[in-house]
Amino acid sequence: MIPELGQIALLLALAVALIQGVVPLIGATRGRHDWMALSRPAAQTHFVLVVFAFIALMSCFVRNDFSVLYVASNSNSSLPLPYRIAGVWGGHEGSLLLWLTMLSIWMLAVAQFSRHLPQAVVSRILAVMGFISVGFLLFMLTTSNPFDRLSPVPPDGNDLNPLLQDPGMVAHPPMLYMGYVGFSVAFAFAVAALIGGNLDATWARWTRPWTTAAWSFLTVGIMLGSIWAYYVLGWGGWWFWDPVENASFMPWLAGTALIHSLAVTEKRGAFKSWTVLLAIMAFSLSLLGTFIVRSGVLSSVHAFATDPKRGLFILLFLAIVIGGSLMLYAWRAPKVGLGARFGLVSRESMLLANNVLFVVATLSVLLGTLYPLLLDALGLGKISVGPPYFDTVFVPLMAPAVFLLGVGPMARWKEANLPDLAHRLRWAAVIAVIAALAAQWLAGRITFGTTLGLLMAFWIVAAVATDVWERVRPSGGGFGGAIGRLRLLPRSMVAMMAAHLGVAAFAFGVSMVKTYEVERDVKMAVGDTTEVAGYRFTFRGIHDLAGPNYEAVQADVDVQRGSGTALTLHPEKRVYRIQRTPMTEAAINPGPTRDLYVSLGEPVDNGRAWIVRVYVKPFVDWIWGGCLLMALGGALAASDRRYRARQTQDSAQAALTAGARA
């Protein structure tokens, strides 16, 4: 019964989404307030229906209802409850439902938190989102229905892919999808503005908090995926340039360009059509990401069923969304106007350079990801593009971006003075060079790549510090006055600095771990010891262990530094009972300056010894700490009271002008 109710809820949601898309949109063109007034209740109803369907599917998982095909293929009665819940988004159909749920949440948020926006604008925004929902609902109901029944009912399910039975995988997809779908808000704002023709600084201010919030979610989502790859795949890498990872990274890059370009549009009214184009690009890449990961095009853990009907629908949907919005753009954007002029050296020009670099980076990832797929689809052979490609492309693109990251926030809008900037930042540059060399000298080895990476990290820190110093410089009131002014810094400023420091922490972590990590594969019998980077690893033995739905062997490996106290790590080798899949469970002792990482290979010499992989990874956690800091910056920026305060000011102004007109 419950699956059928969920199914009915989805059908009703489709009807509601259609109404939400069509009626208020026509109402906005004709100026019919009663038609436009439909969009808010429609978004609310849509939310209730979709969440109902989502909970219905979840309850099928929790109650082990294996008469539902999707549950039977992604769950098992011995699966622990948290993973039964996460199983909802463990496969293709459920992932789509998760996507839709996120969309309905964002729609509800737009409906609730945009009461100050003109009714026509809100109607158009919600209409665009309604149409996106229609597309997804049609896709689900026609090709990937999560509520399909299975007959005869199997006694038990096929279990969730053991790789996904992990806390990281419980949180990663919802976060990632919050980010992906969040860009649909920016997209809807952009398309609505193109239709309505009211593309201006106010529009940018409305769009900014939504875009920044989505970007923060996406950052956390990608971070969780990276952490998961680090400890679950058992190879100790944190990024593989796998097509699946690239699929989530491309919208992030485009989104990063977008939030910077929006800043210019809001403050200076420039880059308007460019910003709109970026909003379209970010959401299109999110769609592409969702689909190439879930459609089975890619050979990877994320890809599930392959069904030509799905592929066709996806292509059609992408063509309508991307092609349609680009056509609208081509039609309406020339009327937008250029906005304020700016000098060759100015904050605008630096943000423009940032945008160019990020877009080129996005396109180069796109090339490396899609070209092999395209070649394969055309039957021209199978190739792959290796990580070296992405590495060689990324470093030269990001190095100037990071350099500008230090200069940009200190440059003035409209027209900045180059010698003046150089003068203000001279100490930052000196400190960055000294710190980069000193850090390597302390670590014991100096290389060109590391120098570049650390230079980026310290340059950001020094430039941000200079910026803060200039803003609070004690020009009176002494130290106490400086602290007082520090607290008066606007929240958006602090947010930007936090995010930029996040980039520094990230660059620092990457440089350190790339250069100074030590990896060793060794054969170890009981009592054997190996020394890696000053840590002594001793293999103490191995014993059996039974988990809730797997059998495992667990090893005890003592780690000791010098004569300090030993800590014991417990790497495991598991075999999941249902799918008979072996899994390596690495044991990690995290720390602010290093991770100790041990994973089990395979038994040798008839089980008397094991191949053991031992890593010491300096500062690897800084990579994710940096991502968190970026996301935190985004969250701070999105929550800035300024957006709400100015909005009331705007509406007051609007009321005034309206009054004056009347």
Next chain:
Amino acid sequence: MKPRQKRLAIVAGILASVGVAAALVLNAFRSNLVFFYSPSQVMSKEAPVGRTFRLGGLVKAGSVHREGVQVQFEVTDTAKTIPVRYQGILPDLFKEGKGVVAQGQVGTDGVFVAREVLAKHDENYMPPEAADALKHAQAANEKIGSTVLKESDK
């Protein structure tokens, strides 16, 4: 500078940086393409020497020999077989008789030295490259088989 010149300078700057970036990207792209070859193709010298490529097929049953962290095994597409050498830990799903893709180079002794061994995440999953290699080899086998049959008919 006049506004007109300024705009010109900005446009020229963007074009130049995009041009440089494009050159850089395409160059890196060309030199990092990794092509895929089946054991049959490697045996008929189609695979490049001294350049990294991917080799795919089945791990031949009974061919895996481990000596400490050194592993040797053979990759077959049922028609031809290539010996492979690898140092390190093999992925969890690496098994005799199952599909595998190895990335590395062929040495002068004809042994493929793998830098990386990929066995994908699902028990029943066959890497598409490996599946392709098998299909081609089978097609070739059938052709040979049918000519042999025809000749025996005579």
